[in-house]
Amino acid sequence: MTYTVSEIAKALGAEAFGDTDLVIAxxxxxxxxxxDDLALAMDPKYADGLSKGRAQIAMLWPDADWQALGLKAAIFPSRPRYAMAGLTRxxxxxxxxxxxxxxTAVIDDAAQLGANVSVGPLAIISAGARIGxxxxxxxHCFVGVDTTIGENAFLREQVSIAARVTIGANFIAQPGARIGGDGFSFVTAEQSAVENVRTTLGDQGGAKAQPWTRIHSVGAVTIGDDVEIGMGCTIDNGTIRDTRIGDGTxxxxxxxxxxxxxxxxNCLLCGQAGVAGSSVVGDNVVLGGQSGVSDNIxxxxxxxxxxxxxxxxNVPAGRTMLGYPATxxxxxxxxxxxxRRLPHLLRDVADLKKAVSKSIKGD
Structure with a gap:
């Protein structure tokens, strides 16, 4: 599908100049x-790139001289990066x-599908599931027993959602997401070395080696509206209550x-971030890539x-944190x-020691 410059500008709430009837593919x-392309040059640092390509149309930074850049038309959004969201959509x-x-889809007779639901090849929808x-x-998706998914959900290939999960509207799950696995929760018959270490921060005490016994996950997962889950994410069920994800995260x-x-x-959890059991993360939190949250904080x-x-x-509201351990x-x-200055400082200290030593011997 193609669009004219004026159509795209109108959809983005942006201004357009030049030949606005030109078509963008x-x-x-x-x-x-x-x-036929719309060149995305929304910062002056991309101006050189325009001269290297063959663009006739560009989305530009505010006050850019589009004619001097050799363009036939230009679009000027008020907030360029936000306009990217609308343009890519x-x-x-x-x-x-x-x-x-x-x-080839397998849909249990006891499942309920709303109007205009599409189900792809080899997908499985279990008994009692409700799809908006x-x-x-x-x-190849799997939807478990008694799971509820709201309207306008989009499950990419090979997404797995276990039994009794509840998901709101406009949910997106990228390929390979796994929601509703059992929690990693095990216990020993007598107090374990791990429990001792948690208390003492080092001393394992006299705890003996013992086998681990599973604590079953009888809770599920509850996810709000407008949530997106990336590829390969894994979300554990709650032990008694549900694991929960708020709207817009x-x-x-x-x-x-x-x-x-x-x-x-409205949280953002970046690639390979992990949150350990029973921790609570507030609203509008951003966890950078490979960041980790300890349990019960x-x-x-x-x-x-x-x-x-x-x-x-625990981290108070509004803090900006970095490092291990975080400060x-x-x-x-x-x-x-x-x-980074330590090696220089150590050399300076060594030189001072030598100077002092020579001074003392000279005395």
Missing amino acids: RAAEPQDAGP ILDKGQGFAPGIHP AGSVIGP KFDNQVQLGHNVIIGR TIGDGVIAGGGTKLMS QMDRQVESYKAM
Whole structure:
């Protein structure tokens, strides 16, 4: 599908100049753009890229001189990066999943499908499952017993959702997401060395070696509206109560949530972030890639944790954290700078020791 410059500008609430009847087939980076492409040059640093490509149309930064850049038309959004969300939505060709119910899909007679639900090849929908209107269940997906999924859900290929999970509207799950596995929860008949270490922070005491006994997960998972789960994410059931994810929260790939975790609204959990069992993460929290949250702690609203940060104790609302163990980001950066200066400092100390030693011998 193609669009004119004026159609795209109108859809984005942006201004357009030049020949607004020109047709756009796709978006491209400036240096790769051809005559039918919309070059995305929304910062002055991309101006050189325009001269290397063959773009006639571009989305530009505010006050850019589009004619001097050799363009025939230009689009000027008020917030360029936000306009990317609308533009990519317009140009997204989707995954090509066929509408309707594929003949190889297995749908239990006791499942309930809303209007215009599509189910792909070899998908399985179990007894008592309820799928909201307009949802797409992709190829090889599994939906468990008594699970509820709201309207307009989009499950990409090979998504697995276990029994009794509850999911709100507009849910997106990328390929290979796994929701509702048993929690990693085990106990010993007598007090274990692990329990002793948690208390003493080192001494294992006289605990003997014992086999581990599973604590079953009788809770499930509850997910709010407008949530997106990335590829390869794994979310454990709660032990007694449900593991919970609030409205508007987005997970990158390979995020892990342990049992009983609560994630607030509008959070971002980046690639390979992990939250251990029974921790509570507030609203509008950002966990950078490979960051980790220890078990049984609380992360306040609005906390931002940089990549690789390990949060090992409660964090008050609004803090910006970095490092292992985590400290406030500005302090962590200063500590890192100081650590890099240590070799020089040690050499200076060694030189001073030599000078003092010579001075004493000279006396």
